[in-house]
Amino acid sequence: MEKVLDNTLTEKSKDNAERKTKMKMKLTVGEEDNRKEIETAAENSRLRGELDKLRSQLPQAAIIIQQPAQDFPDRERLSLLSKLEKAETRVRTLEKQLEENSKRWGRQKQDMLTRLREHNYGLERTLSTVAHDLPLKSV
Template identity: 45%
Template sequence: EMNSYRQAMQKMAEDILSLRKQTSILEAENQMLRSQLTQEGVEEEPDITDRAQNLASMKQKLLLSELDRKKLRDKVQRLQNELIRKNDREKELLLLHRAQQPQAALLRRYQDKLQQMKALEETVIEKMESVLEDKLRERNEPLQNKLQGKPNVASGLPPGPTGENLPVDLYSMLLAENSRLRAELDKNRHQSAPIVLQQQALLDLLANNSDKFNLLAELERAQSRILSLESQLEDLARRWGREKQDVATRLQEKECGLRPPSNTITTDESVSDPSGGALWGSG
């Protein structure tokens, strides 16, 4: 596009030079006509009728030449104004391009950071599910032995408020929470899609010579959206870390045969209630 502008400006400059040359030629012709008129008036003494006709013809030619010169002058002025506007537009496009480069780099850096955080969150969820499956497998083995008539004295697990079904309920709640967290992660992934669309729209706006204020507004909105998503992902990561630590502590207490205090039992009962909607008694 810059090359096309330069070619157009070069062509207009050539047209201006050509028009100026034609103006000079017309002025020379006018001067020559005036000199011829003067010479004919001095050298020849035609009759009054011929002189009047020649004078009228010369005046007509002179008037036409003046009109042509005025048209050419207006055309030159119009081309000069258009050339000035093209130069100003080219400068504006260069400034927009320079201003867009750091913003685009910042946008790409934020997107890379979001991708890394999403990958880390998925890894954390997979690790949590793997740990929970291992713990459930360890709990189910002594439970199956006991149901088959083989008592397991070394297990040391205290009976919970719901009997032997407590590990299964705990695993079910954790799986439900992991499903909810995966749904939130998918939601955030779908919400991050408009950022890519905003970047493409940003490039389209620049390619289509849009207004620079709209461009800057799009950049500000994209940055605000990135910061908001980053804050949400950090909050989710911190909450998952706390929940993972809480689950590990509870499982360790159950392995050691420790009976939780009364307030903890109350909290566990509130957590195991499906209608409660809370996880581990914390937000």
């Protein structure tokens, strides 16, 4: 009988110990949840403050950005249009020059690469140029 009582007493003490550890775990989980809630609430309040600050600054920034429309006199408008036209023609001529120069530089580069390869392989050019496919002079 004493053994049975001892066994039940030890079982109860084990159960109580398990319950206590479970309760402690629940408390730590609960404390962690509570801590997370506090952190999120603090973050929310900080973000709300930033939003309020931005909202108060928004009308001032919009006023600074907007500028009143200006009406130009006809002479000034015509002079601006002529300047624009001159600038556009200059851009077109510069683009043409750039295209021509790039073609010329490409040909020169290819010619130099050909000469370099000929030199590396021992093929030297002669000083006299040979004219091919020219019509013969009739006497």
